[in-house]
Amino acid sequence: MTSQPSTRGRVLAAYQDLLISDGPSAATLDAVAAAAGVSKGGLLYHFKSKEALVEGLLAQLREYAEADFAAMAQAPQGCAAYYVRTSVFGNTPFDRAIVAAHRLIQGDDDSVRQVFAGLHARWYELILTDLKDAATAHAVMLLGDGLYYNAALFGFPTGVHFGKETQDGVTVDALLEIVEKLRPQARS
Amino acid sequence: MTSQPSTRGRVLAAYQDLLISDGPSAATLDAVAAAAGVSKGGLLYHFKSKEALVEGLLAQLREYAEADFAAMAQAPQGCAAYYVRTSVFGNTPFDRAIVAAHRLIQGDDDSVRQVFAGLHARWYELILTDLKDAATAHAVMLLGDGLYYNAALFGFPTGVHFGKETQDGVTVDALLEIVEKLRPQARS
DNA sequence: GTCTATAGTACGATAGAC
DNA sequence: GTCTATCGTACTATAGAC
Known part of the structure; x- marks a missing residue:
């Protein structure tokens, strides 16, 4: 049941999409948060750091x-x-x-x-x-x-x-x- | 006669070496200048921007x-x-x-x-x-x-x-x- | 759980002395 | 031609209100 569009899942998907389409330099926390429809603070609640995003x-x-x-x-x-x-x-x-x-x-x-x-x-x-x-x-x-x-x-x-x-x-x-x-x- | 160790040549070689060994994120202007043995200002005299370095x-x-x-x-x-x-x-x-x-x-x-x-x-x-x-x-x-x-x-x-x-x-x-x-x- | 505000840092690039 | 000093910006991450 991990396939529901939870915030965490949306963030991860947004990060993936940004990496594919625009490369790593464009996949900043700001950009990922915006693409996922949350604030940067909201993102960092689910992934404590950028490294945690990569691990995800x-x-x-x-x-x-x-x-x-x-x-x-x-x-x-x-x-x-x-x-x-x-x-x-x-x-x-x-x-x-x-x-x-x-x-x-x-x-x-x-x-x-x-x-x-x-x-x-x-x-x-x-x-x-x-x-x-x-x-x-x-x-x-x-x-x-x-x-x-x-x-x-x-x-x-x-x-x-x-x-x-x-x-x-x-x-x-x-x-x-x-x-x-x-x-x-x-x-x- | 482009093979003599001019400053310009040393900078370009240092940039290349840093890219190969440590990747693009490590190849900052500071790092390249240090590796080439010049200051950042000295580097930027020969290559006006990072884009110019890439073009070189x-x-x-x-x-x-x-x-x-x-x-x-x-x-x-x-x-x-x-x-x-x-x-x-x-x-x-x-x-x-x-x-x-x-x-x-x-x-x-x-x-x-x-x-x-x-x-x-x-x-x-x-x-x-x-x-x-x-x-x-x-x-x-x-x-x-x-x-x-x-x-x-x-x-x-x-x-x-x-x-x-x-x-x-x-x-x-x-x-x-x-x-x-x-x-x-x-x-x- | 999500937000705003902000601290701290690293980078690219400019200005001007020598 | 090479240096030092500095500005502006963009990014990661934290703190604390809601």
Whole structure:
């Protein structure tokens, strides 16, 4: 029952949205409070400091991540294809949490880096289970990373990038075909 | 003759180093001036504003980029392999300029984004010439992007990451083998 | 639980001496 | 060309009324 629009939830959502659309420097306490419809004092009642706001964001990210790991482990297309496919920004809650947190990596806060390092380790583990070969697994992860970083850094001008095309008319399906080529063939 | 340690050059180098090691928020005018061994007033004589500092960084980046495009077009191993290989952080002047500028993308400055968009377009063009197929070219670029972004965002704890290994014992050579697998075979 | 008012600090930039 | 001193602003966070 955490999904009701409590003030705390509205503040967190506003912080996330500001990070995604305008970057960390624009996500000041004033701006977040205004976007959430409360005063700065009201915001600081729920989150005692800016660091607490970040922690709130990361806690939410970790929640979504656990659910994603479970889905990935059971994905019928295999973990590798699942990873690449979901590396395209899809505007899901998980995607939004990732991109928002990504924008904080440059900052001084080392805890954000650590969270992403942990996510990466889990993903790699799953892909390796799927593909067996370390180099291939690494290559597939890098491909997905490239997709995600491009989205996170260069973003979605105005809601574009949501479709299937990633660039120059190249579709995700075309990328997935390439990933399948890399899958070690069972000798028959 | 731009390589002599002029004050202007030292300031620019100090700004670059601070961006790479401590991020944008640490690269204040005070910090840059101190690192370069001048006062803030002295710094501002050479660069009238912080924006001018960024422009100086980008000008340098563009210079290095032009030289890299030329080398890439003539690379014996082909453009695709060249791109992936040089996407590993190698501590070259070009690498350092790229990583430093990358840290500014999150900021408000749109000019940094545009420079990287331009670089990407040129690289893609060269790789496509090499590989002929758009989807494959895109995949190779994403692989290189992933390498570079991981380096730029998570960095080099203390000079590590300079060797051939990128992660979990996976070498760049192993990644290059995978790229070669993707190269469309000449029908014989 | 939410507000206003304000303290304290850090940053970018200017002015003017040397 | 480089320095010191200073102004203006924007931000985080606290204190206390309601």
